[in-house]
Amino acid sequence: MEKNAEKVWTNCLKIIKDIVEWQHFKTWFEPIKPISIKNNILVIQVPSQFFFEYLEEHYVNLLAKTLKRELGKEARLEYRIMVDSGSKNKEPLMMDIPGQGYKMYPNNEMDFPLIINNPVKNPFVIPGLKKMQIDPQLNPVYLFDSFIEGDCNRVARRAGKTVAEKPGANSFNPLVLYGGVGLGKTHLAQAIGNEVKRTHPNRVVLYVSSEKFINQFMDHSRNNAINDFIHFYQLIDVLIVDDVQFFAKAEKSQDALFAIFNHLHQSGKQLVLTSDKPPKDLEGVQERLLSRFRWGLSADLQVPDYETRIEILERKMKHDGLEMPKEVVKYIAYNISNNVRELEGALISLLAQSSLNRREIDLDLAKKVLRNFVKSSSKEITIETIQKMVCDYFDVPYDKLLQKTRKREIVQARQITMYLAKAFTKNSLKTIGEHFGGRDHTTVIHSCQTVKDLMDTDGVFRENVLELQQKVQLAAM
Numbered sequence: 001m002e003k004n005a006e007k008v009w010t011n012c013l014k015i016i017k018d019i020v021e022w023q024h025f026k027t028w029f030e031p032i033k034p035i036s037i038k039n040n041i042l043v044i045q046v047p048s049q050f051f052f053e054y055l056e057e058h059y060v061n062l063l064a065k066t067l068k069r070e071l072g073k074e075a076r077l078e079y080r081i082m083v084d085s086g087s088k089n090k091e092p093l094m095m096d097i098p099g100q101g102y103k104m105y106p107n108n109e110m111d112f113p114l115i116i117n118n119p120v121k122n123p124f125v126i127p128g129l130k131k132m133q134i135d136p137q138l139n140p141v142y143l144f145d146s147f148i149e150g151d152c153n154r155v156a157r158r159a160g161k162t163v164a165e166k167p168g169a170n171s172f173n174p175l176v177l178y179g180g181v182g183l184g185k186t187h188l189a190q191a192i193g194n195e196v197k198r199t200h201p202n203r204v205v206l207y208v209s210s211e212k213f214i215n216q217f218m219d220h221s222r223n224n225a226i227n228d229f230i231h232f233y234q235l236i237d238v239l240i241v242d243d244v245q246f247f248a249k250a251e252k253s254q255d256a257l258f259a260i261f262n263h264l265h266q267s268g269k270q271l272v273l274t275s276d277k278p279p280k281d282l283e284g285v286q287e288r289l290l291s292r293f294r295w296g297l298s299a300d301l302q303v304p305d306y307e308t309r310i311e312i313l314e315r316k317m318k319h320d321g322l323e324m325p326k327e328v329v330k331y332i333a334y335n336i337s338n339n340v341r342e343l344e345g346a347l348i349s350l351l352a353q354s355s356l357n358r359r360e361i362d363l364d365l366a367k368k369v370l371r372n373f374v375k376s377s378s379k380e381i382t383i384e385t386i387q388k389m390v391c392d393y394f395d396v397p398y399d400k401l402l403q404k405t406r407k408r409e410i411v412q413a414r415q416i417t418m419y420l421a422k423a424f425t426k427n428s429l430k431t432i433g434e435h436f437g438g439r440d441h442t443t444v445i446h447s448c449q450t451v452k453d454l455m456d457t458d459g460v461f462r463e464n465v466l467e468l469q470q471k472v473q474l475a476a477m
């Protein structure tokens with residue numbers, strides 16, 4: 001404890017004592033511990049979140065006035081709150097929250113310096129750069145310009161633009177973007193980050209996936225460095241946390257997110273979150289977090305309509321320098337309607353097929369390629385067909401494939417067949433096993449795993465599997 005802080009606080013208490021009723025003074029002021037003082041900010045420790053809220057609600061003016069008398073008009077108060085009392089081998093979890101007194105001052109960056117109590121270990125630091133230079137972890141291709149607007153995403157996109165223009169100083173805090181897979185949550189969230197970096201280069205922006213956040217938290221927790229972790233995140237001006245549904249059941253990480261959220265929100269910093277469902281449906285996430293997620297705006301991303309899909313395709317083609325007849329674009333947009341990622345996938349496959357076969361992209365080729373995406377129109381392929389194809393390919397007798405021979409080539413051919421049967425038919429593992437002389441489903445699982453592993457380590461094997469895979473694909477057209 002710094003002497004100075006104690007002295008300042010003692011002087012404050014002298015005044016407060018005269019004003020506040022004795023009982024109240026005992027309850028609300030005696031338990032407060034002065035911690036430190038720096039840049040006119042006095043940090044006081046209070047026993048709980050409730051305590052902090054009570055003080056802020058009932059005594060904010062009194063605190064602000066007395067403190068200003070002691071420290072001048074720039075004086076600020078910051079609360080240190082114990083979020084978790086810790087245990088024998090865990091340090092207690094604390095968070096620092098600025099008092100509302102600061103709102104009496106313009107909220108300008110220089111005017112409101114960040115406070116670091118411990119040297120912060122920065123998990124995102126760029127080696128060689130100054131200690132607090134944080135790599136925002138943004139992918140520069142995700143921009144507003146490349147994010148096509150349609151009815152499906154208008155509210156979300158516009159809210160995102162507002163947030164990027166005035167991070168922290170808007171009513172969309174936090175901005176929660178939610179929607180199914182491949183509908184553009186990550187793209188839009190990152191576009192906000194990129195735009196802030198472009199227009200407000202001094203703001204500290206950080207994009208982090210929830211998995212990464214949780215993993216980092218667990219690392220820090222193991223090393224008894226949770227406070228470092230939280231303090232690091234409290235330095236961010238625009239914090240983007242992707243896929244918060246992964247916090248479900250990660251209790252301790254939720255506590256950390258809660259502490260960070262509160263601190264940032266109260267200091268006028270911006271939060272952008274994405275989720276695969278609306279906050280209210282996030283099971284396994286603490287209510288106190290969910291209620292905070294609802295403070296700002298929750299905007300959904302829906303499946304784009306036909307016109308928007310065409311626009312997205314055209315934009316992508318222009319970007320990749322790709323040309324194809326309008327009827328093909330229409331065909332793709334018409335048939336691929338689930339999400340944008342599939343739309344892009346179809347385009348890439350089409351491109352790959354056209355260059356592989358040295359063939360112009362036309363409707364015919366599109367129809368062939370898209371059959372893999374449009375499941376209903378593809379031919380049903382059977383286990384027997386795949387078995388015959390593999391036998392042909394490796395020149396293995398069909399009956400050997402079914403017998404229990406242990407010869408390596410045969411074993412591998414059998415494993416690949418099972419793997420392909422699993423990938424290209426809708427048969428159960430049990431049925432697949434039965435087609436190989438009555439093996440059980442665990443053998444099939446094992447085979448599939450072996451194939452995957454070998455594909456990672458053995459180039460020739462991988463080539464073989466990929467070639468076979470393509471043959472099966474073509475047979476399914």
Ligand code: ADP
Pocket residue numbers: 146147148149153179180181182183184185186187188312340341344
């Ligand atoms: P999510 O995070 O919701 O799963 P992504 O943001 O990863 O989805 O989007 C999947 C792909 O679709 C990305 O390549 C993204 O650029 C693209 N995409 C999604 N929505 C749009 C859009 N409105 N305009 C252009 N591209 C989009």
Ligand code: MG
Pocket residue numbers: 185186187242
């Ligand atoms: Mg995503």
